[in-house]
Amino acid sequence: MELNELYQKALNFEFLTVTEGVYLFENAPLTELMFIANELRIKQVPHGKVTWIIDRNVNTTNVCIANCKFCNFYRIPGHRDAYITDIETYKRKIDETIRYGGEQLLLQGGHHPDLGLSYYVQLFKELKSLYPHLKLHTLGPPEVAHITKLEKSTHREVLVALKEAGLDSLPGPGAEILTDRVRRLISKGKCGSQEWLDIMHEAHKLNITTSATMMFGHVETIAERFEHLVKLREVQSRKPENAKGFIAFIPWTFQDVDTLLAKIRGVHNLTTAEEYIRMIAMSRIMLPNVKNIQASWLTVGKKTAQICLNAGANDFGSIMIEENVVSAAGAPHRFTSMGIQEAIREAGFEPQLRNQQYEFRKMPVVMEEQVIDY
Numbered sequence: 592m593e594l595n596e597l598y599q600k601a602l603n604f605e606f607l608t609v610t611e612g613v614y615l616f617e618n619a620p621l622t623e624l625m626f627i628a629n630e631l632r633i634k635q636v637p638h639g640k641v642t643w644i645i646d647r648n649v650n651t652t653n654v655c656i657a658n659c660k661f662c663n664f665y666r667i668p669g670h671r672d673a674y675i676t677d678i679e680t681y682k683r684k685i686d687e688t689i690r691y692g693g694e695q696l697l698l699q700g701g702h703h704p705d706l707g708l709s710y711y712v713q714l715f716k717e718l719k720s721l722y723p724h725l726k727l728h729t730l731g732p733p734e735v736a737h738i739t740k741l742e743k744s745t746h747r748e749v750l751v752a753l754k755e756a757g758l759d760s761l762p763g764p765g766a767e768i769l770t771d772r773v774r775r776l777i778s779k780g781k782c783g784s785q786e787w788l789d790i791m792h793e794a795h796k797l798n799i800t801t802s803a804t805m806m807f808g809h810v811e812t813i814a815e816r817f818e819h820l821v822k823l824r825e826v827q828s829r830k831p832e833n834a835k836g837f838i839a840f841i842p843w844t845f846q847d848v849d850t851l852l853a854k855i856r857g858v859h860n861l862t863t864a865e866e867y868i869r870m871i872a873m874s875r876i877m878l879p880n881v882k883n884i885q886a887s888w889l890t891v892g893k894k895t896a897q898i899c900l901n902a903g904a905n906d907f908g909s910i911m912i913e914e915n916v917v918s919a920a921g922a923p924h925r926f927t928s929m930g931i932q933e934a935i936r937e938a939g940f941e942p943q944l945r946n947q948q949y950e951f952r953k954m955p956v957v958m959e960e961q962v963i964d965y
Contacts, residue, residue, distance in 0.1 A: 655701025875903030
């Protein structure tokens with residue numbers, strides 16, 4: 592293979608194969624890879640701004656029976672620390688989010704054996720009745736799969752009910768690496784790779800906007816990372832013409848502090864800053880039909896994420912007023928509204944507040960600037 596030929600294919604928005612992607616990742620000079628990805632970003636996101644969002648990640652419950660080997664957050668049923676979030680807690684946290692200028696709740700939880708479809712439908716309806724303008728970016732394919740099994744229903748029926756109850760968009764957690772070899776090793780209790788993809792395709796057919804993710808730097812091979820990207824690209828290619836499908840892709844690195852993967856299997860995150868930047872660039876190159884690529888400052892830190900803005904990324908994600916799952920495995924980074932904007936400007940870009948649909952928002956009058964340490 593010739594690097595220049597692959598560069599040209601990428602610049603033409605052609606679909607590169609897994610083999611071609613691996614070759615570029617392993618052989619292209621970083622500066623050239625960044626240049627190609629940056630050129631694609633300029634074409635796909637011509638406004639040139641770097642977007643960000645104010646939202647909060649609230650967990651419906653920490654009870655989960657999936658037993659993922661990278662998660663320190665979950666508790667087994669009956670554990671003394673187990674909880675289901677009550678409505679008064681939601682109200683307090685939503686009110687606080689609104690004071691910070693946020694309008695969205697990223698609502699996720701575990702695979703609780705007793706929380707079926709009626710629970711989530713009732714919760715969504717109650718939250719929407721209390722906060723009609725609140726956007727619910729909620730659950731994810733593994734939770735939809737879990738609810739479907741509990742109800743002995745179908746993905747479509749569950750998604751329709753959730754959408755009618757108030758679900759605005761579907762985030763992309765639980766993708767990890769979309770190959771079953773990896774999933775058997777790190778997240779055996781979750782849905783398989785094909786079910787994850789099928790649920791996303793069903794969501795797209797219902798015109799539910801989704802995002803896609805990848806957690807890497809653990810037991811996967813480089814080729815499996817690129818198989819993951821190709822599978823996402825194929826699902827995006829099958830979305831209805833009027834649907835946004837995967838509106839964004841967010842790759843982040845495995846956080847290993849005190850996880851079972853680290854303690855029992857000796858698996859540690861050895862991803863370097865350069866490797867992460869390469870993956871951002873290759874995400875832009877391998878996913879020509881996904882417009883927005885987000886740099887995960889939460890897992891790689893400010894400086895690396897800033898460099899990614901010149902390597903194909905056009906989004907800096909959320910200030911994350913609250914985030915519990917990744918932080919429980921060691922992610923130490925935090926941003927305020929002012930801090931995230933300053934970081935974007937330092938990288939040479941204009942910050943632009945957005946909503947989940949990547950529509951621009953005006954900066955709200957924020958009553959409180961600091962991020963509370965939860």
